[in-house]
Amino acid sequence: MSILEIVKYGDPILIKKAEKIKKITEEIEEFAQRMLQTMYAAPGLGLAAPQVGRSIQLITVDLSRGENNKNSIILANPEIINKEGEVLLEEGCLSIPDIQEKVLRPARIVIKGIDPKGDEKIIEAEGLLARAFCHEIDHVNGTLFIDRLSPLKKGLIRKKLKKRIQAGKIS
């Protein structure tokens, strides 16, 4: 199974709200499996379809980094239906290499989405899992983690990234 290319900061697909998935077809399922393999190879804990060049609401998350098959989650049309508390923790993104910043996220969340069988799924999560879901759900809505920083901090990071893009260091 071939690995997909990860889209980097600067590509407009990353700041666009992705399309809802109407039906989990065999092709979507296969694509999700390729997303998982891409995420493991990166390596990363989560991935969203726009990060591999497809503007659809599909995410993969696996805190075990592929060590345990049961831990991999594939979810279409994910959304947060409840959140509680706040935690400030350092975060990064496969599409924004070498930038880590503390981001405020809910401590606990309840999300819903569609699993690969086409069934609705409700998942309660806290800690790192909640953070990973929030990060990937942001991606399908066209939001990056740097968008959640203070305007000052975001401005500085954007300047840094712009310089890197101009120097050809992000592609």
Ligand code: NI
């Ligand atoms: Ni990301």
